[in-house]
Amino acid sequence: MKMQFPGMVTEAVADAVSGNWVDRFAPEWLKPYARLARWDRPIGWWLLMWPCWWSAALAAEAAGYMLPNIWHLVLFMIGAIAMRGAGCTYNDIVDRNYDGMVERTRSRPIPSGQVSTVQAVIFMILQALAGLVVLLQFNTYTIVLGFCSLVVVAIYPFMKRITYWPQSVLGLAFNWGALVGWSAVFGHLSWAPVALYAGGILWTIGYDTIYAHQDKEDDALIGVKSTARLFGGWTETAVSFLYIGATAFFVLAATLADAGPLAFLGLAVGAIHFIWQIIVLDIDDNDQCLKLFRSNRIYGWIVFTGFVVDGLIANF
Template sequence: MTSQPHTDRVADAVARNWVDRWAPAWAKPYCQLARLDRPIGVWLLLMPCLWSVTLAQIAAGGGLPDLRLLVLLTIGAVAMRGAGCTYNDIVDRNVDGHVARTRSRPIPSGRVSVTGAAIFMVAQSLVGLVVLLQLNRFAIGIGLASLVLVAIYPFMKRVTYWPQIFLGLAFNWGALVGWAAVLGQLDWAPVVLYVAGIFWTLGYDTIYALQDKEDDVLIGVKSTALRFGGRTRAWLVGFYTLTVGGLAAAGALIAAGPVFYLALAGGATHAAWQMITLDEDDPARCLMLFRSNRDFGLIVFAGLVVASLAA
């Protein structure tokens, strides 16, 4: 078999990922469009869902979180992250070709047409809808309300230096959906969890945006990384402090117990490590630290699960 051209691999994908190694040639660009070769986005979208479901389980008396619900939300996170990324790439098709990190993506590289991408986006969205319809009516309504945020996010970097806020609003909506799916209502705990997640997104996505500072200036795209400039580390410390504080407050509202706070201390240590080792001028380091936020999320989730079992 002849080798594929260099554009077959997306620049910021994980080396030797399963898509590059195993996906059929016809499916590879669509897998890349859905970011299946870069699963970190699924993790970051899924974590608030898992946190919220387990937090609600503690509030309901404890025990193991509903496995069926966790599986459904995982499938939904994969589908809707893929649909969101596809939509984002359609909107950004005239921008991505001017950025070194994104010009190898399927649409700007010409491997997927806009029409093909739109059809693929609809198919992924339908999978997400099927998952959503498995939940109770209240959770369905909460889930559908997120579509407005998803629709406006890709345009925000053209009008504000704070597009990460809008990403946080959309990406952490699962904190509300998960609780609603378990208890059929909302309370202060998921709302506080949602706010904590927004601060978390402001942190990790600012780190991500540090990779593109020079290109963003040239093409006129805005981000918090450009807004903060030399004060970026101080802002990040603030964001992660508010994240940990918000998670602690959400736990306190449902009496999560000492095990959760022990795990949260581990999460805080992980966040501190990110701040200490961050090199704002090293794109590879920034990408690695961005991806490491999956581990922060898993530490918090593990603490919540153990706390629920001990409740």
């Protein structure tokens, strides 16, 4: 089994943020594992966390609280980092042969030989256990609900082999927190988090379609499917409809949660951010596609701020 030792030089991943903390500060033995977990690319856990935080904020407002439960927000952040890392490690294990044939992913730790498959499996289990510890802090309903998400997570890496809509399965997995954030407060679900979940799925298909345009040529050569390949030159139109649908479901969720005007103002500002993405999108500019994909962290802040400020004022 291949091992990494202090002092060994490891290869940076092609699509990591320049000057990230992993490349600058992590010891050499930790770097390949940090890259497996995508600690050098935090946008993934932000996108996994936002539905949790949005739901927690809407639930707090519906329950008459001034602010969402801070402890829950901390747990959701830790859980998002752990489970995003476990999910990415699992994805890299499943896709290890495909990744070696794609320019952007061939430098990942497994195909580049920095980490063995066995080591990756062990690391995945450790991250999943950290996520389990977080999940066990919630009520029984939420624990069961959290476990149900594992079915979707397990099948996601295989979807790109059989459907042009793998982004829809990613949406099902990445937005599960829209359900969990609500159930953590109430111990059950209602239509508001379901609407939030539906909107999140459309949002994810939109931003991940933009992201997938970076790989469309390599994907076509090796037979990997995606909405980027499906939509092609119609991507701007398709993503526009996806973002319109996402905004409509988010408005419905806020309405069902009895949110006030500032929540809707936040969604309106978020819609402007969506419009900006569509206007400047160039599907043949890989750097810009990555930039626009990452900009959805800002969208998350916009929506969350609107929900929190509205709840703060409404319940002051």
